[in-house]
Amino acid sequence: xxxxxxxxxxxxxxxxxxxxxxxxxxxxxxxxxxxxxxxxxxxxxxxxxxxxxxxxxxxxxxxxxxxxxxxxxxxxxxxxxxxxxxxxxxxxxxxxxxxxxxxxxxxxxxxxxxxxxxxxxxxxxxxxxxxxxxxxxxxxxxxxxxxxxxxxxxxxxxxxxxxxxxxxxxxxxxxxxxxxxxxxxxxxxxxxxxxxxxxxxxxxxxxxxxxxxxxxxxxxxxxxxxxxxxxxxxxxxxxxxxxxxxxxxxxxxxxxxxxxxxxxxxxxxxxxxxxxxxxxxxxxxxxxxxxxxx
Amino acid sequence: xxxxxxxxxxxxxxxxxxxxxxxxxxxxxxxxxxxxxxxxxxxxxxxxxxxxxxxxxxxxxxxxxxxxxxxxxxxxxxxxxxxxxxxxxxxxxxxxxxxxxxxxxxxxxxxxxxxxxxxxxxxxxxxxxxxxxxxxxxxxxxxxxxxxxxxxxxxxxxxxxxxxxxxxxxxxxxxxxxxxxxxxxxxxxxxxxxxxxxxxxxxxxxxxxxxxxxxxxxxxxxxxxxxxxxxxxxxxxxxxxxxxxxxxxxxxxxxxxxxxxxxxxxxxxxxxxxxxxxxxxxxxxxxxxxxxxxxxxxxxxxxxxxxxxxxxxxxxxxxxxxxxxxxxxxxxxxxxxxxxxxxxxxxxxxxxxxxxxxxxxxxxxxxxxxxxxxxxxxxxxxxxxxxxxxxxxxxxxxxxx
Numbered sequence: 085x086x087x088x089x090x091x092x093x094x095x096x097x098x099x100x101x102x103x104x105x106x107x108x109x110x111x112x113x114x115x116x117x118x119x120x121x122x123x124x125x126x127x128x129x130x131x132x133x134x135x136x137x138x139x140x141x142x143x144x145x146x147x148x149x150x151x152x153x154x155x156x157x158x159x160x161x162x163x164x165x166x167x168x169x170x171x172x173x174x175x176x177x178x179x180x181x182x183x184x185x186x187x188x189x190x191x192x193x194x195x196x197x198x199x200x201x202x203x204x205x206x207x208x209x210x211x212x213x214x215x216x217x218x219x220x221x222x223x224x225x226x227x228x229x230x231x232x233x234x235x236x237x238x239x240x241x242x243x244x245x246x247x248x249x250x251x252x253x254x255x256x257x258x259x260x261x262x263x264x265x266x267x268x269x270x271x272x273x274x275x276x277x278x279x280x281x282x283x284x285x286x287x288x289x290x291x292x293x294x295x296x297x298x299x300x301x302x303x304x305x306x307x308x309x310x311x312x313x314x315x316x317x318x319x320x321x322x323x324x325x326x327x328x329x330x331x332x333x334x335x336x337x338x339x340x341x342x343x344x345x346x347x348x349x350x351x352x353x354x355x356x357x358x359x360x361x362x363x364x365x366x367x368x369x370x371x372x373x374x375x376x377x378x
Numbered sequence: 379x380x381x382x383x384x385x386x387x388x389x390x391x392x393x394x395x396x397x398x399x400x401x402x403x404x405x406x407x408x409x410x411x412x413x414x415x416x417x418x419x420x421x422x423x424x425x426x427x428x429x430x431x432x433x434x435x436x437x438x439x440x441x442x443x444x445x446x447x448x449x450x451x452x453x454x455x456x457x458x459x460x461x462x463x464x465x466x467x468x469x470x471x472x473x474x475x476x477x478x479x480x481x482x483x484x485x486x487x488x489x490x491x492x493x494x495x496x497x498x499x500x501x502x503x504x505x506x507x508x509x510x511x512x513x514x515x516x517x518x519x520x521x522x523x524x525x526x527x528x529x530x531x532x533x534x535x536x537x538x539x540x541x542x543x544x545x546x547x548x549x550x551x552x553x554x555x556x557x558x559x560x561x562x563x564x565x566x567x568x569x570x571x572x573x574x575x576x577x578x579x580x581x582x583x584x585x586x587x588x589x590x591x592x593x594x595x596x597x598x599x600x601x602x603x604x605x606x607x608x609x610x611x612x613x614x615x616x617x618x619x620x621x622x623x624x625x626x627x628x629x630x631x632x633x634x635x636x637x638x639x640x641x642x643x644x645x646x647x648x649x650x651x652x653x654x655x656x657x658x659x660x661x662x663x664x665x666x667x668x669x670x671x672x673x674x675x676x677x678x679x680x681x682x683x684x685x686x687x688x689x690x691x692x693x694x695x696x697x698x699x700x701x702x703x704x705x706x707x708x709x710x711x712x713x714x715x716x717x718x719x720x721x722x723x724x725x726x727x728x729x730x731x732x733x734x735x736x737x738x739x740x741x742x743x744x745x746x747x748x749x750x751x752x753x754x755x756x757x758x759x760x761x762x763x764x765x766x767x768x769x770x771x772x773x774x775x776x777x778x779x
Contacts, residue, residue, distance in 0.1 A: 132597040159597045165590025182598045
């Protein structure tokens with residue numbers, strides 16, 4: 085388990101991290117969310133010792149993180165970059181060796197990854213000979229080369245076409261399934277909602293929501309209500325009429341307090357007649373996010 | 379993975395990738411061809427016998443030409459692989475016709491009545507030929523005066539050579555003097571190598587920041603491993619290229635005998651190689667430290683001038699040391715890291731340095747290299763996350779671990 089506790093870091097007057105704490109568990113995907121400049125990249129860099137923290141601790145399986153632990157981590161930084169002219173197989177092998185693998189292991193793993201990402205025929209090409217999308221795949225392979233126990237990816241989906249998004253999502257799911265703790269930041273909230281079991285939302289360097297996506301949604305003080313009423317049955321809404329956020333003919337979308345007793349409405353829906361459609365859900369992750377960082 | 383294993387991985391990558399680039403291959407081949415050619419070609423041209431086309435008008439020319447041929451034979455007698463120059467004579471009925479042939483380039487010079495040499499123009503071309511004819515004419519005149527050709531030859535030799543042997547005070551021990559020359563030659567090579575390859579270290583350390591791979595690497599490498607490995611890789615490759623060039627030049631000189639090489643004593647060669655490596659290393663690291671401040675190669679270039687100035691100053695210092703190896707300046711600069719590589723080999727060659735002093739100088743320089751790598755690594759990692767802009771020294775120092 086990756087445990088991040090009470091991180092603090094400021095650049096001059098700007099506070100990047102302010103008592104930032106969250107955890108990432110093996111075998112699970114954690115979506116790390118926050119507006120631009122909220123401190124996501126700084127927190128991820130901190131895991132790899134790339135910044136000096138003013139306070140706080142980061143542990144992996146209860147131990148402070150040093151170079152030995154980081155050899156078992158994979159990292160895709162916000163500022164993407166590899167050697168442009170170096171052959172991609174050589175490049176992955178080199179990175180594997182920096183992660184403590186032998187030349188044979190690293191070479192075999194590089195071949196296996198290139199095979200899976202459909203780039204095995206390009207093994208001897210320099211990175212700059214590949215298309216943008218394929219370069220992104222190599223960047224992903226670079227993060228995966230050491231079969232990491234912890235995978236940290238900063239905006240892995242940015243700049244990918246739908247096919248690239250699909251590949252990336254598949255690979256991340258597979259890794260999590262194999263037991264890797266996966267942390268990634270993203271602004272594509274629907275994707276995160278679809279992919280992740282856990283989320284952490286950061287605002288001004290501080291974590292404001294954290295936990296399982298379902299639990300966070302359940303904990304929200306509001307619910308979505310979608311109704312379709314028979315003609316002229318507006319009265320059925322009663323005082324709920326104040327809570328309509330969208331109206332389309334006889335269809336209504338409402339935001340209601342989570343503690344609202346919906347049984348009367350449900351009963352009427354079951355009776356048939358006036359209420360023809362009844363959908364009651366927790367808010368989407370996007371709505372939770374917007375509410376959390378407001 | 380130990381610290382050295384990481385360092386070595388970086389070094390190996392650096393050497394492999396650099397050696398594979400077209401730029402490196404081309405520059406290596408061009409340098410070798412140029413150096414080899416510059417030494418071999420002149421000896422090929424100069425070593426072959428030339429046939430001079432000489433036009434003659436009137437009487438009294440034959441004796442001069444015969445004397446010239448004799449002198450040419452005497453000059454080349456005993457020199458292996460050298461044939462004497464020869465003269466092909468064309469007779470012209472009049473000076474005007476000879477002049478026309480000279481104008482047309484059919485003959486190189488024209489001898490007129492045994493007392494005048496006619497040349498097309500006063501310039502570079504005909505001078506050695508004219509000189510040879512003048513010398514031959516002088517020999518003929520002398521022969522007329524002394525009636526003996528052997529005497530004439532010795533008179534000519536007496537006039538053309540320096541009759542007094544020149545000996546300097548320092549030269550009393552000519553072996554020491556020669557060692558000094560060898561050491562100085564070694565310093566010139568080091569100076570050239572430092573200036574040629576220093577910039578490679580300077581711009582090389584900005585590579586990872588420029589292509590932004592640095593964050594991936596520093597997740598598993600310490601900054602000193604990355605920086606040290608790069609400098610080592612660039613340096614070893616540079617040393618290899620330089621050694622190949624020097625070897626080719628040395629072999630070419632040996633084979634062609636174009637230049638009299640001084641004898642190389644093993645002890646001085648060991649000292650020179652040791653200090654060449656130390657000097658090369660400390661300046662490479664110095665250039666790398668300057669490069670660590672920059673995030674792009676273009677920025678790094680602007681930081682190279684101060685480093686070059688240090689090398690130039692140290693090199694000029696060694697002139698003074700050659701003249702006066704025991705002066706206080708010579709003694710002090712023996713123990714200053716950046717000047718030691720330029721001072722110690724000369725003082726050692728001239729016998730002005732004790733073993734203990736030599737050892738201390740080596741240790742001081744090695745300590746300085748280690749310290750400088752640490753400083754450079756700190757600057758390097760401090761400036762790490764300010765990708766894309768030049769880092770102020772103080773910021774970089776405070777920046778991070």
